[in-house]
Amino acid sequence: MLISIVIPVYKSSATLLEIAQRTACVFDGLDEYDYEIVFVNDSPFWSATREALTNLAASDPLVTAVELTKNFGQQPATLCGIDYARGDYIVTIDDDLQHAPEDIPLLLAEASHDAVIARFRVKRHSPIKRLVSKIKGYFDTIIVGKPPSLSLSSFRLIKAPIAKFMLKRRTPYPFIPALLFDITDDVVNVDAEHRSREDGSSHYSLIHMIKVFSNLLINNSSLLLRMVGFVGFSVAFMSFVYAFVIASRAIFLDIPVAGWPSMFTAILFFGGMILLSLGIVGEYLIRIIATTEHRPKYYVRTVLGVGRAERYDEN
Template identity: 55%
Template sequence: MTETLSIVIPVYKSSKSLSKLVEKLEDVCSTLPYNYEVIFINDSPYHTATNDALNRLVKEHKNVVHIRLTKNFGQQPATLCGLNHAKGDYILTMDDDLQHHPEDIEKLLALKTHDVVIAKFPKKKHNIFKNIGSKIKGLFDHWILGKPKHIKLSSYRLMSRSIAEKILSIKTPYPFIPALLFSVTDDIVNVEVSHHSRDEGRSSYTFFKLLKLFSNLIINNSSILLRVIGYLGFSSAFISVVFAIVILIKRFTQEYVLQGWTSLILSVLFFGGLTLFALGVIGEYLIRIVGTAESRPVYFVRQISRGED
C-alpha cells in the first residue's frame, strides 16, 4: 500500500509565491513513491489576494487543500490546524515564501525512520538582527526545552503521524511546536539543506510577535521565571538578614546617630519592586493556567476547500 505525505504550509498574506511553490512541490512529489496532499492554512483570511490565490490553486490542482481560519491566530496554531487535518503517514511542515526549497524534501524523507527530522541551514538568508535573535533564542531553547546543542530548529521539518497525534493530544492555549516535539520524543535529528532568499515580501514576524513567541517559550514551557523569583527571594532575604546584623552591630559598637534615611528608602524600593515583579510573573502564570483550564481552542476554521471538491 502506498504511503501518503502531507505537506502543511501556514500562509500569511502571500499570493505571488504560492503558485510557484505548488508547481515545485508537484515536480518533486511526482518523483517520490508517495501519494501526497498540500494543505495551505490561510492565517490571513481577509487578505483578498491570498484568498484568491488559494481558491485558484484548489481549482487547478487536485492535491491542494485550502483551510481558511476565522482570523489571524499565528504560525504555531495554524501549523497545529494543518497537523490536525493531515491524512498522511508522514507530515512535513514548511514556510510559504520559498525559503524552504521543495527539492530538499527527499533529504528529509531519507531519515524518516526517526520520529522527527528537522532541516538545518548552514547560513540563513535573514538580516543580521534576526540572525542574532535566532542565536539567542537557540540558547534559551537549550536551557528551557533541553534541546541538545547540536540540534538546530526550523519550521522545515518532517514527523511521523504518531508523533503528530501525540502533539495534538497536548492541550495548551499557547502552543510552541518545538517544545511539544521535545516533550514527546528525543528521536530528533537534523539534515543539512540550503536556505534561500524570500520570494515575496518580508517576514511577518515583527519584533512584538517575536517577543510574544519568546514569552510563550519562557512562561508556557518552563518554570524558569518562578525559579528566578525563588532565587531572588532567597537572595533578598539573605541580604536583609546581613543588613540587619550590620545595623545591630553598629548600634551597639558606635555612638548612635539618627541616620540611614537613604539606605532605608533604597531598601524599601528594592524589595517593593522585587515583590511587584514577583506578583506580575505569578499573575501571568495564573492567566495562562486559567486559559488552559478553559480548554479554549487555539484556532477556529471557517471553511475547508479541497481540490477534488
C-alpha cells in the first residue's frame, strides 16, 4: 500500500533533507507500506528552496518536487501536491518539522476512517496566532460544519478517493477543511505532539492568517451576506416601530411631530431596505460565483522526480 507524503514548502531549505531522511526511517519500520514524498515549492524565487528540492529530487527516487509559478498559499500548494500524489492514502505535513514524521504511524493506525487529523494539546505558536486560531475554530464549527469536539490541523491523513474529490471543487480560494467536510463526516482526531520549529521563524504571519480567515468567511459561506440582510431587516423593523411611536404620540398625546423625526425615520427605513436588498442580491451572486468560477487554484512551472506524465503513462 502506497502512502503519499505531501509537503507544501515556503522559504524552507534546511529542514527538507531531514524530513526526507526521517520519513525514510519511519517507513523502514512499516513493512506493509511503501511511500513517496511530494514537495510543492510555493516560493519558486527563493533560490535556497529551489536548490534543496532539486538536489533531493535528483538523489532520492521516492521524491517528487513540484514548483509553482508564484506563491499561491499553503492551501492551493497542498492541493497541488494531492493532485500529483499516487498513493492510496495521502498525508499532509508542514515543512518546519513541527509535525514529526515519526507521528505518521499514529495517523495510519486510524486509516479505516476517511480522514484522520492530528490534534495538538499544546501548540507551540505565538499568543496572537493561538488567539486567531481559536476564533477561526469557532467559525469552522459554524461555517464548515466541523464538530465542536474535533480539532483541525494541517497534519492529516486522507483516503486518496476523498482527497481526489476535493480537487473537483473549482475555486481559486480553496479551504481544505471546508472541502473535506463537504465530502465526508467520517473524520477523527489522534493526539500528537506539536514540536518546536527546527529552523528559522514562522512565515505564517498575521496577514496570512487573516487572509485564510477571510477565504473561510467569503468563499465558503454566505454568512456575511446573511448578516447584512439581517441588519437591514432589523433597521427597517426599528424604523417601523419608531414611526408607530411618533404617530401614537401625535394621535393620542397631541404631541406635534417635528420635521426631523419623520426624516430620520425615512432614512432608517430606506437604508434598511437597501441593505436588505443587497443581502438578497448578494445571496444570489455568491451562488452564481460558486457555480461558474473556474479559475485555476495554482499554476505549475516544473516537476522534478516522479512526474505527473509518468503517472498517467502507468494508467
